[in-house]
Amino acid sequence: MDNIIKIQPQQSGFVSRTKKQLADFILPAGVNYDLSRSYISVELEPNAVYTHAPAVAGITPVCNQFFTFEGGGTAGANEGIGNFVKYPSNAVLVKNASAFATKVGKAEDLRNVDKLRTNLGMYSRNQMELENDIVDLSNYDMNSQFHLGAEELVKIGNEPSRVKPHEVRIPLSSIFNHAKTESFNTNKYGELRYHFELNLDLLNVSQYTTNVAAGLLYGVAGANYSKMNDVTLTGNSNKLVTHNEYPDLNQSPWAIGQTVRVSSNKAGAGVVQNPTYFTIINIEKNTTAGGDADDERLVLTLNGNWDSGAAAYTAIAISDLDDTSTNNLSELVKNVELTAVVNNEPASNAPLVYTTYLSQEDSYPASQRIQRNYEIPPNCKNVYVMFNTYTVSRDTLDTYRVTIDNEEITNRAVQINSPLHFDLIQQTFMNAGDQIHAIANKINILNTSSVANDDASKELKIIAFPVPFKPVSQRLNLELEAPAAATLLGQHVIFSEVVRKI
């Protein structure tokens, strides 16, 4: 079994997200660590303040909240991809990171970790792998209509939904390559110190706010989620029977603790919305209540009577609400700590060989075509070029040409998304000992309703190519060209993957 050590950061008070947070962890010497299974955990909990939810004993109000990360830029702003990018790696929460072992010095010093790991992760993890990661930043089913994540929702029964702290894990191996080792012997390397500059200020909480009135089960006309069965009441009622049948409960948008409003047409007098706000306190399969028992409909029980006296009611509809007025973001982050896994096997004395990334940031006037020169450091295996100031690498790039020590790596300009472009990326991943799992080359957007996933402007664009492995510096010449009448965004980061041994 694992022996684990929980390590608190040197800093305290990770309750504010208003500024970048520094976190330093010291892993004591004298232990053989399995860094490949060690991780940083960031504990998050939304603190919604509800405007309309009625107070119901034993019921926690919920409003379909989920965590977001603002690395894509504000929706509608210059980036235009919004805050709903599905990040392939939780390393997006780390801006810069360094590792220092007292006997060997600096093991790694990475800048722009969020950019590097996000863009590489979009090739190394496919959609199913992303969906599967349950201890994730936004751990809900992609492309599903009803987001989950920040709340523990209950869709059947009378057990209340609840809001619990959610642990986001950032494996050390997703940040540092040296942390892919199962045996890091601090008897040999000395005390291990990690320094992280975290992107906690970019964390946020969002809410699924679309009124379900427009939503259709399986897209079938008339199968509105909001639609309830007509009923003739002889007395007051706090129960409603859904019009849709839900043999698969995960298709249902309703949860215990949701705040709703009810509108209905009483005795043909016209549709009127009840001014009272209700909370769903129970959901059960339709057996005896409210009409047709021979179906797979759900009976929703509210905390009060929705009707206005005995009559025949038609056109009954309920809507869920964007109920929160604010979310106390200053208390979003509850805790940050490092969990180190101890390897009980005898430590290896073999030197640790790994790769790390040296980065150079460059900015230039926006133009249709640029040509730049850089130095590739010694012992470099691969070079990656990632664009713009945001996390996701995007640009108006159309073609590029790479020359190393006055020798072109291809005999022609490389067109983005051409076979040659993908072949270079494939060669780079192979050279790094990694595998490509996805070549969709698209940014995974969660709220596909507002940002089309098939929008060509949401294409991920990186340049990656292997370089001849030499113990000396090499000269890199990079020519980038945008389509006619377009201009490049004017900023990129060059990551050189170099081999280290300690």
Add this chain to the structure above:
Amino acid sequence: MNSIQYHEVQPQNQQDSYNQFNTISFEILSDGRKLNPNSIRLDYDLEVFKTGATRAGATDDVFVNKNISGHAFFESFQTTIQSQGLIENLQEYPRWANIHATATHNINDFMTCGFQAEGRQLLNEAAAAQLQRQSCHASDAAAHYINPSFTIKPLIGFNRMMGDGYSFSKNGFIRIDINIARNLTALYGSDYAADGSFALKNVRIRYTTRPDEGSQGKILMNSYVQVKATSTSQNYNVDSRVPSKAVNGVVISFLETSHESSSRDDTYRLEKYPSLDEINYRFNDASNRFVTYSVTDLGDQVKKGIQALSDGGVSMANRLNIAANESFIVGLPFQEYVDLSTQKFSVNLKSSSVNLNTSPRNVYLFFLTLISI
């Protein structure tokens, strides 16, 4: 004498149809041959009655668990070999099949020929539709029902084995006894009445063999031992003694007790334990050190359950399914084989639910074991 041979075996207790509580026994023996690992399949035709003698029609809401479909009709499997006697006794088999599917597959995986033959589907509606097929070619007004056929690969040890093939000459016959599930356990739905039923017809086992070269190498099989308990309190403890010297993990699933064998509820649903706050596992590891393992995060609880079965791959345990009260499993991978036959294994479930005494939950523990021949 050099090729693979295909075999088909009829039940020893041959009947026109098999109903709930019946036992079907097969004896597999092919002298001079070796059983190919993981090659046993069970074929049958299915007849479903929604009430009494009334067949389930195309518009009826009669469902089978979509994740397992064809596996849902078999309550337990017992495997005996002539040289050693009973080697495994798989109780609560359909629940195990559901856990196995949930932890090791994504619903997209079901769109393959192998799983379609087992009847596994993406949606409950699709799984229901295959139970109640009707012919559309009849010229009269009567309903003409078609019995759907299934071929499943039961998750018994001989289908989860590695190493050499099983030599019938060295070890003798293999006997497989199958207990049929109860009517109200296998199927459910608003149109499935309390006297609804099903029948299995043309049941047979198929397997493949290869020539026996005269020696028997080591055979290792994955299996499980199941323990069931009922939780009625916020702080509930399950102590188990597991008759196995090689256990490498435990997977736990839950079901509201009132949903067991109810015509309206899926008995095999992997329901969520209400307001689960913390799970504590306590046992001695392979070095006889006492281990206490506490897991508090919901995602971590589920992830460890999935890891116990499969460290890689994708699963169906996403938050959407968990909120819908399906595909929730917890558990712990031991990362080594532990002898639990001489010690107690304790699981403590802490919940903040106030409803457990009025709505108790069945707790199913599946200990993952290794059988060697």
